[in-house]
Amino acid sequence: MSTTPQTPLDYSTPLKFAYWVPKVSGGLVVSTIEQRTGWDFEYNKKLARIAENSGFEYALTQARYAASYGADKQHEATSFSLALLGATERLKVIAAVHPGMWHPGVLAKFMITADHLSNGRAAVNIVSGWLKDEFTNFGLDWLEHDERYVRTEEFINILRGLWTEKEFSQSGKYYDINKFTLQLAPIEVPGRTHPEIFFGGNSTAAQATAGRVADWYFSNGRTLEGYADNVNGVLAAAATAGRKPRFGLNGFVIARDSEKDAKDTLREIVEKAHRPAVEGFAASVKEAGASTKDGKGMWADASYEDMVQYNDGFKTGLIGTPEQIAERIVEYKKAGVNLMLTCYLHFQEEVAAFGRDVMPIVRELESDLARKHGTELDTTLLPETNFDKVSL
Numbered sequence: 001m002s003t004t005p006q007t008p009l010d011y012s013t014p015l016k017f018a019y020w021v022p023k024v025s026g027g028l029v030v031s032t033i034e035q036r037t038g039w040d041f042e043y044n045k046k047l048a049r050i051a052e053n054s055g056f057e058y059a060l061t062q063a064r065y066a067a068s069y070g071a072d073k074q075h076e077a078t079s080f081s082l083a084l085l086g087a088t089e090r091l092k093v094i095a096a097v098h099p100g101m102w103h104p105g106v107l108a109k110f111m112i113t114a115d116h117l118s119n120g121r122a123a124v125n126i127v128s129g130w131l132k133d134e135f136t137n138f139g140l141d142w143l144e145h146d147e148r149y150v151r152t153e154e155f156i157n158i159l160r161g162l163w164t165e166k167e168f169s170q171s172g173k174y175y176d177i178n179k180f181t182l183q184l185a186p187i188e189v190p191g192r193t194h195p196e197i198f199f200g201g202n203s204t205a206a207q208a209t210a211g212r213v214a215d216w217y218f219s220n221g222r223t224l225e226g227y228a229d230n231v232n233g234v235l236a237a238a239a240t241a242g243r244k245p246r247f248g249l250n251g252f253v254i255a256r257d258s259e260k261d262a263k264d265t266l267r268e269i270v271e272k273a274h275r276p277a278v279e280g281f282a283a284s285v286k287e288a289g290a291s292t293k294d295g296k297g298m299w300a301d302a303s304y305e306d307m308v309q310y311n312d313g314f315k316t317g318l319i320g321t322p323e324q325i326a327e328r329i330v331e332y333k334k335a336g337v338n339l340m341l342t343c344y345l346h347f348q349e350e351v352a353a354f355g356r357d358v359m360p361i362v363r364e365l366e367s368d369l370a371r372k373h374g375t376e377l378d379t380t381l382l383p384e385t386n387f388d389k390v391s392l
């Protein structure tokens with residue numbers, strides 16, 4: 001199977017990097033292995049500053065409401081994101097939001113204020129939801145899988161409409177907006193017309209919807225072949241809508257001095273997995289891709305080991321020495337990735353190490369790749385770094 005997407009690649013734009021905000025207890029793996037990762041605000045404030053000084057441009061907060069699969073406690077995504085924006089200078093923070101839980105007009109208004117408070121650094125990740133109990137126990141409608149994406153598409157169109165038009169109206173199956181003008185409008189930032197709209201999902205319906213309406217398509221961890229498949233699905237829909245989305249991919253990073261050490265760490269994570277929590281999670285995720293007609297989508301082909309990192313992050317294979325990881329990341333650039341979303345066992349020290357040890361090799365390899373394709377890596381687009389401000 002080909003790993004090359006059916007679109008001309010942009011070799012001159014450097015890859016961007018993001019990290020998952022660890023604002024749920026228990027870290028990003030469902031395992032009893034030692035994790036030096038906190039989920040409180042003080043830990044996350046320091047982490048965000050480390051990240052923006054180490055070359056990370058984005059942080060992603062996840063939306064969870066009820067205790068589940070190893071995470072007993074979690075903070076709310078939009079308020080936590082806003083606090084992180086207030087604690088940083090350049091980092092863009094992407095808050096996950098469920099269409100079934102928010103009204104698009106309320107979110108549009110909230111985000112405009114967040115955007116002004118942060119000088120244009122607020123972004124959203126629109127997630128259609130898979131955790132049925134959170135909806136039904138809140139007394140909300142639980143829509144069938146593909147129908148959730150019908151609602152999401154309307155939701156995103158309204159969000160963009162309210163951010164960019166006056167007297168905006170849209171009447172659909174789920175929402176009815178009548179001549180609404182939001183004042184203030186979002187802050188003006190070169191290169192974007194409104195806060196960026198990310199979209200997370202893997203199924204066929206998710207890819208089609210993302211292609212038609214998202215600025216950024218986010219996928220769970222994937223192999224190179226699997227990822228190219230997702231990219232092509234999104235591109236096909238984007239072409240019909242005349243849009244050019246960019247692409248993000250999740251990967252769990254284990255960078256160690258030797259490949260053996262990295263693989264041993266992965267083995268220990270899986271050996272110490274919290275089995276009942278992973279099995280409970282595996283039962284809940286049947287509402288995602290596995291429930292669709294073609295059976296494709298998030299977690300549809302995930303093994304027990306994959307589910308220990310609940311966003312399939314091991315599949316991306318960012319496990320080895322800094323050189324091996326950098327090489328792998330550049331392979332994903334060739335498969336269409338523009339932004340690598342990362343997670344770690346020990347966030348503060350590993351985010352700093354990633355910026356120090358992995359990113360410079362990525363930049364060298366990206367420069368070589370650009371030259372091979374008759375262009376140069378545009379280093380004016382690289383984010384500012386301040387390693388002397390990174391203190392652990």
Ligand SMILES: Cc1cc2nc3c(=O)[nH]c(=O)nc-3n(C[C@H](O)[C@H](O)[C@H](O)COP(=O)(O)O)c2cc1C
Nearest residue numbers: 062063096127128129200201202203220289297298
């Ligand atoms: C990078 C990424 C982040 C996500 N974050 C969340 C989240 O914070 N909360 C949530 O309920 N779902 C989240 N999702 C899940 C998706 O919204 C969607 O429900 C999931 O992909 C299952 O649907 P699918 O099989 O259609 O892909 C995320 C997905 C991705 C790829």
